[in-house]
Amino acid sequence: MTTQQARDRSLPLRERKKLRTRRALADAALRMFTENGFDATTLEELAEEAEVSKSTFFRFFPAKEAAAIEAETELWTAYLAALADRDLSGPVLGELHQTLAAAVAGLDPGWDERFVATRLLVARESALLRYVEHYRSGIKGQVVACLAGKLRLDPEDLRLPVLAELAMTAFSLAGRPWIYQGGRGGRKALLERHQDAVKAIPASLDLSAPAQPARDGGN
Amino acid sequence: MTTQQARDRSLPLRERKKLRTRRALADAALRMFTENGFDATTLEELAEEAEVSKSTFFRFFPAKEAAAIEAETELWTAYLAALADRDLSGPVLGELHQTLAAAVAGLDPGWDERFVATRLLVARESALLRYVEHYRSGIKGQVVACLAGKLRLDPEDLRLPVLAELAMTAFSLAGRPWIYQGGRGGRKALLERHQDAVKAIPASLDLSAPAQPARDGGN
DNA sequence: CCGTATATTGACACTCAGTCTTATTTAAAG
DNA sequence: CTTTAAATAAGACTGAGTGTCAATATACGG
Numbered sequence: 317m318t319t320q321q322a323r324d325r326s327l328p329l330r331e332r333k334k335l336r337t338r339r340a341l342a343d344a345a346l347r348m349f350t351e352n353g354f355d356a357t358t359l360e361e362l363a364e365e366a367e368v369s370k371s372t373f374f375r376f377f378p379a380k381e382a383a384a385i386e387a388e389t390e391l392w393t394a395y396l397a398a399l400a401d402r403d404l405s406g407p408v409l410g411e412l413h414q415t416l417a418a419a420v421a422g423l424d425p426g427w428d429e430r431f432v433a434t435r436l437l438v439a440r441e442s443a444l445l446r447y448v449e450h451y452r453s454g455i456k457g458q459v460v461a462c463l464a465g466k467l468r469l470d471p472e473d474l475r476l477p478v479l480a481e482l483a484m485t486a487f488s489l490a491g492r493p494w495i496y497q498g499g500r501g502g503r504k505a506l507l508e509r510h511q512d513a514v515k516a517i518p519a520s521l522d523l524s525a526p527a528q529p530a531r532d533g534g535n
Numbered sequence: 536m537t538t539q540q541a542r543d544r545s546l547p548l549r550e551r552k553k554l555r556t557r558r559a560l561a562d563a564a565l566r567m568f569t570e571n572g573f574d575a576t577t578l579e580e581l582a583e584e585a586e587v588s589k590s591t592f593f594r595f596f597p598a599k600e601a602a603a604i605e606a607e608t609e610l611w612t613a614y615l616a617a618l619a620d621r622d623l624s625g626p627v628l629g630e631l632h633q634t635l636a637a638a639v640a641g642l643d644p645g646w647d648e649r650f651v652a653t654r655l656l657v658a659r660e661s662a663l664l665r666y667v668e669h670y671r672s673g674i675k676g677q678v679v680a681c682l683a684g685k686l687r688l689d690p691e692d693l694r695l696p697v698l699a700e701l702a703m704t705a706f707s708l709a710g711r712p713w714i715y716q717g718g719r720g721g722r723k724a725l726l727e728r729h730q731d732a733v734k735a736i737p738a739s740l741d742l743s744a745p746a747q748p749a750r751d752g753g754n
Numbered sequence: 755c756c757g758t759a760t761a762t763t764g765a766c767a768c769t770c771a772g773t774c775t776t777a778t779t780t781a782a783a784g
Numbered sequence: 785c786t787t788t789a790a791a792t793a794a795g796a797c798t799g800a801g802t803g804t805c806a807a808t809a810t811a812c813g814g
Contacts, residue, residue: 330761330762330809330811355799358798358800359799359800359801368763369763369765370764370765370801371763372762372763374800374801374802375762375763378801379801380800404744405746406746408742408743409739409740411744446665446668449665449668449669449672450668450669467744474709474732474735474739475739475742478704478705478708479742481700481701481704482697482700486693489693490693493691512693513693516693516694516697518740519694520628520693520694520701521626521628521740523626523628523686523694523698524625524626524627525624525627525630525685547781549780549782549790549791552781552791577769577770578770578772579770587792588792588793588794589772589793590773590774590792590794591791591793593771597772598771599771
C-alpha cells in the first residue's frame with residue numbers, strides 16, 4: 317500500500333523494521349479513523365493494531381493526528397526537496413507551480429489513493445483539519461525561508477509569504493473537487509485542476525462587484 | 536481593560552455578570568500565559584484566578600486556547616459584521632481591505648494594547664498559533680460564503696477563497712512588524728502597514744527570479 | 755560464534771484538558 | 785414570597801501525551 321522500500325536490501329535491518337512499523341501505524345490510522353471515527357479510536361487500539369505499544373507510537377509521530385496524514389506529509393516533503401534543488405528563473409509563482417507539479421509526479425504510485433482517503437478523512441474530522449492547517453503553515457514558512465535564500469531577498473519581504481500562500485492554496489483548492497470525485501483521472505487530472513487554480517489567481521484580483529448592487533439583502 | 540459595557544444598566548444583571556466573568560477569564564488567561572507560559576498554567580489555576588470553576592470556564596470558551604485570543608476574536612467578528620452590512624462596489628480585494636479597516640476603526644479603545652499582547656503571546660506559544668490558524672481559517676470560510684451570496688457567485692468559485700485568503704494574510708503580515716514594535720503609532724500605523732501589504736499583493740505576482748542565477752547553492 | 759555496547763521497545767505511572775452528571779445557588783417573573 | 789429557569793460548583797471519568805526504567809533486540813569487534 318505504501319512505499320515498497322521497506323524490503324530494500326540497501327537499508328540496515330533496523331531501519332527497514334522502523335519503516336515497516338511506521339507504515340503499519342499510518343495505514344492503521346487512516347483505516348481505523350475512517351471506519352470508526354477519529355475520536356472513537358483510541359491510541360491504544362491503534363497501537364495494538366500495529367502490534368506496538370503506545371510509547372512506540374509517539375516515537376514515530378508527535379501526535380495522534382500525525383499518523384493519519386502521511387500522504388499529505390509525503391507531498392509537502394517532496395515539494396520542499398524539489399524546491400531546494402531547483403534553479404529559479406522567471407515568474408516565481410509559475411516556478412512554485414512547476415515545482416509542486418514535479419514533486420507530485422515523483423511520488424509513489426499508490427500515493428493518489430492514500431491522498432484521496434486522507435483528505436476525505438481530514439474534511440470530516442475537525443481535529444485533523446486543524447492539524448493539517450498547522451502543518452501546512454509550517455511548510456509555508458520553510459518555503460518562504462528557502463525562497464528568501466535563493467532570491468537573496470529580505471525574509472521579511474511581504475511578497476514571499478503571499479506567493480507561498482498562493483501556491484499552496486491553489487493546490488489545496490484544486491484538490492477539493494478532485495477528491496470528491498474519488499481522484500478520478502489520477503494525478504494527471506489533479507495537476508490539470510491545479511493549473512486552472514493557478515490561473516484563477518490573477519483573475520481573482522480583477523474580480524469586481526457591480527457598481528450598484530440590487531441591495532435586497534445579499535447574504 | 537476590556538469593553539466597559541459590563542456596568543451597562545441596559546443589560547440585565549445576569550448578562551452583566553456573564554460579561555464580567557468572561558472578561559476576567561480572558562484577562563487572566565492573557566496575563567498568566569504571558570507570565571508563566573501556556574503549558575505551565577493549568578486550567579484550574581486560571582479558573583481560580585477568575586474565581587470560577589473549571590466547568591464554568593468551558594461554558595464561556597471551547598478550549599483553553601480560546602480564552603487567550605479574545606482580542607483576535609473581537610477583530611474578526613467585527614470584520615464579518617462589517618462585511619455583512621456592506622454594499623460592495625468595485626474591485627473586491629479593495630472592498631475587503633476597506634471593510635477590515637472600518638472594522639478595526641470601530642473596536643474598543645483598549646483593543647490595540649490587548650491585540651499586541653495577544654499576538655506576541657501567540658507567536659511564542661505554538662499551541663496558540665495552531666489554534667489561531669484554525670480560527671482564522673473558519674473566518675475565511677465565512678467570508679467566502681458571505682461574498683458568494685453578495686456577488687451571486689458559485690461558492691465553489693476558486694477566486695473567492697483566494698481573495699479571502701489574501702485579505703486576511705495581508706492584514707496578519709502587516710501586523711507582525713507593528714506588533715514587534717509594541718504597536719507603536721497605534722491602530723493608525725497598523726492600517727498604514729495594512730495598506731502597504733495590500734499593495735504588495737499584485738507586486739508579488741510580478742516577482743521574477745533572474746534568468747540565470749549564479750547557482751552557488753542558494754538556500 | 756560470542757560477548758558487549760547501543761538502540762529500541764514495552765510497561766507503567768503520572769498530569770492535565772475536556773466531558774458529563776448531579777446538586778446547589780441565583781436571577782427573574784408572577 | 786414563591787415559582788421557575790438558568791447558571792454554577794463539585795467531582796468523577798476518559799484519553800492524549802510525557803517521563804522513567806527495565807527488558808530486549810541489534811550491530812559490531814573480537
